[in-house]
Amino acid sequence: LRGLKLDDCVSKFYDLANEKIDDCIPTFDNSSSKKSERPPWMSKRARKQIRLKKGAWDRYTKSKSHEKYLQYTTVRNKTTQALKIIKKQFEKDLAKECKRNPKAFYKYANFKSKSTKSLIRLYDDDGKIQAGDKDNANSLNKFFTSVFTKEDDADALILNSSAPLLWDETIAPPMDLEDGIDEEIDIDDVEITEELVEKPLLNIDPNKSNIAECIHPRILKECATVLKVPITKIYKLSLNAGTCPSMWKNGTITPLHKGGSRHERDKFRPVTITSVLCRILERFIKNPVVEHLERHFFLSDHQHGFREKRSCLSNLLTNLDELTKLLDEGN
Numbered sequence: 001l002r003g004l005k006l007d008d009c010v011s012k013f014y015d016l017a018n019e020k021i022d023d024c025i026p027t028f029d030n031s032s033s034k035k036s037e038r039p040p041w042m043s044k045r046a047r048k049q050i051r052l053k054k055g056a057w058d059r060y061t062k063s064k065s066h067e068k069y070l071q072y073t074t075v076r077n078k079t080t081q082a083l084k085i086i087k088k089q090f091e092k093d094l095a096k097e098c099k100r101n102p103k104a105f106y107k108y109a110n111f112k113s114k115s116t117k118s119l120i121r122l123y124d125d126d127g128k129i130q131a132g133d134k135d136n137a138n139s140l141n142k143f144f145t146s147v148f149t150k151e152d153d154a155d156a157l158i159l160n161s162s163a164p165l166l167w168d169e170t171i172a173p174p175m176d177l178e179d180g181i182d183e184e185i186d187i188d189d190v191e192i193t194e195e196l197v198e199k200p201l202l203n204i205d206p207n208k209s210n211i212a213e214c215i216h217p218r219i220l221k222e223c224a225t226v227l228k229v230p231i232t233k234i235y236k237l238s239l240n241a242g243t244c245p246s247m248w249k250n251g252t253i254t255p256l257h258k259g260g261s262r263h264e265r266d267k268f269r270p271v272t273i274t275s276v277l278c279r280i281l282e283r284f285i286k287n288p289v290v291e292h293l294e295r296h297f298f299l300s301d302h303q304h305g306f307r308e309k310r311s312c313l314s315n316l317l318t319n320l321d322e323l324t325k326l327l328d329e330g331n
Helices: 006-024 044-063 066-096 102-112 133-147 194-202 217-222 224-241 276-295 312-328
Strands: 252-257 268-273
Touching: 006 224, 044 066, 066 102, 133 252, 133 268, 194 217, 194 224, 194 276, 217 224, 217 276, 224 276
Parallel strands: none
Antiparallel strands: 252 268
């Protein structure tokens, strides 16, 4: 990777990694229609029990004897009981692992659901149903682009909002960055080492979606000890260049239905799946920045969005507490 530009470096890394993946990891096709029609709880033991039942039935149909029929009913009853136990145990294990592997839970939930989740044809600008998938994709793309946040490229950056709040709060004056910042509160450089990179690679959840990544998350996790070396070099090169690799700026956008008519494009919201390696690099940059802002009290205590251990719920609870206090005081 030495001597290459950032984008060429990333492309070379993916090419070399995928070449070794093709050589060392066997592949097989598991998309057969017969397997896809099986219930998720249909294990090897369950299939064996069903084969025993089928064999007993075949023996009865050939002989038509009462003795073979009694043997079949015995095997049939055992099979029915065994399948109930297998299904019950599968659902218990699924519930136990729900937090660690929610993907398996929702896969089973979708299997049990009778409603269709496929995208229904959308209306065009004239209110007519569109014909093809390409037209639907272009229509959603046009709508999502219109509602995306457009970043402000202004040079001035204002910290600490001076807008009045509903109740009393000590408001700091806006910070003017043109006057500079004291060296005492200057943020340190972001440090990235192979040891720091290896830890998040080992903590990757291989069950997460990986549509936008050229290397499967399980391979990144299992081969973290080896891959940490080139990935660290790419991260350092990206920071020194002050830019992000072009491949990491791409993402796969999936439309999720919010409610209402499935023919209207504004009833869908976009969810973007981006590169796992890019998200790890974002974490290396975000953590020291957030720590710096909180250590020097640049963030208001009423800021709940995008902060650790805070969320919409903590914001609503704080708001409810303040409103209740105001009502108790007769306001």
